[in-house]
Amino acid sequence: MNLLIFGSSITWGAWDKEGGWAQRLKSYCDSKAVEANFDDYTAAYCLGVSGDKTTDLLERFDTEVKARIDEEEKTLILIEIGINDSQFVLEENQHRVVPEDYRKNLVTLINQSKQNGADLIFVGLTPVDQRVDPTPWTPGKAYRIEFVKKYEEVLKEVSKEQNIPFVEVMSKFPEERYQALLTDGLHPTTEGHRIIFEEIQHYLNEVSVI
Numbered sequence: 001m002n003l004l005i006f007g008s009s010i011t012w013g014a015w016d017k018e019g020g021w022a023q024r025l026k027s028y029c030d031s032k033a034v035e036a037n038f039d040d041y042t043a044a045y046c047l048g049v050s051g052d053k054t055t056d057l058l059e060r061f062d063t064e065v066k067a068r069i070d071e072e073e074k075t076l077i078l079i080e081i082g083i084n085d086s087q088f089v090l091e092e093n094q095h096r097v098v099p100e101d102y103r104k105n106l107v108t109l110i111n112q113s114k115q116n117g118a119d120l121i122f123v124g125l126t127p128v129d130q131r132v133d134p135t136p137w138t139p140g141k142a143y144r145i146e147f148v149k150k151y152e153e154v155l156k157e158v159s160k161e162q163n164i165p166f167v168e169v170m171s172k173f174p175e176e177r178y179q180a181l182l183t184d185g186l187h188p189t190t191e192g193h194r195i196i197f198e199e200i201q202h203y204l205n206e207v208s209v210i
Contacts, residue, residue: 002073002182003029003044003210004065006057008081010113010196011048014187021196022046022078029133029210042210052097053084054105061109065116072166076209077113078200080123083186084154090140095147095158099154106158123200124168126150126192131185132190144185144191167203169195169196 005011005022013020019027033041047064047173049056057079069075085097085105097105106122113120123137125148132143152170160165172195173181188196204210 001042001069001210002068002075003042003078004068004075005044005046005048005078005080006061006064007048007078007123008052008084009048009050010083010187010193011046012050012055013046013048013078013193014050015183016188016190016193018190018193020046020048021193022048022202024193024197024199028197032210048080051084052081054081054102054109055085055097055122057081058105058108058112061115062064062112062130063114069118074116075116077118077120078119078123079109080125081109082125082142083128083148083153084108086143086151087089087135087138088144088147090134090142096141102151103154103158106155107162110162110164110184121165121167121203123196124155124166124170126169126196127173129179129180129185131182133185135186136184143176165203165207167198167200172196172199 011021011022023046026046029042029044061137085102087096127145128143134142181189183189
């Protein structure tokens with residue numbers, strides 16, 4: 001099976017010394033392949049790009065998928081996207097990608113996955129804190145937990161409407177201590193990435209995908 005993992009900087013693995021949740025998932029698949037003497041294996045591709053919004057992902061998605069499709073193998077796509085869409089541009093008083101367009105983009109990603117004969121799973125968003133309101137490395141913009149939760153709800157709604165599996169991770173970052181699981185107010189710590197990986201690994205094992 002081919003496993004394509006799309007997303008932004010959190011999928012890319014910033015700033016986890018072990019490579020992030022997606023890289024952990026790849027390592028897990030590689031270990032299982034070795035144990036099985038390569039008789040049955042999952043080829044995992046980590047395709048996160050820092051800063052990506054749904055609009056950016058759509059520019060590369062179909063090409064990236066087609067480059068890795070094997071007609072003789074099943075293809076599963078994981079997508080974690082939306083926090084950068086929710087980022088608020090202070091001077092414009094609006095999100096970088098408004099909720100309505102975010103919803104449309106998610107549906108397009110679903111349709112393109114189906115057109116390529118791939119199954120799709122959405123991965124839920126993770127929290128942010130006051131250290132990125134405003135965002136130090138992108139002046140004039142802000143991440144806020146209430147905005148991330150609003151986009152998370154859109155993601156859940158689209159998943160339900162389109163019958164797409166959804167792996168929720170937000171609740172695994174407990175409200176009373178989630179700030180300690182973020183390196184800079186946005187990106188998870190090593191422990192945070194481990195939490196995300198374990199939730200996804202558990203789900204994929206539960207549904208007998210890997």
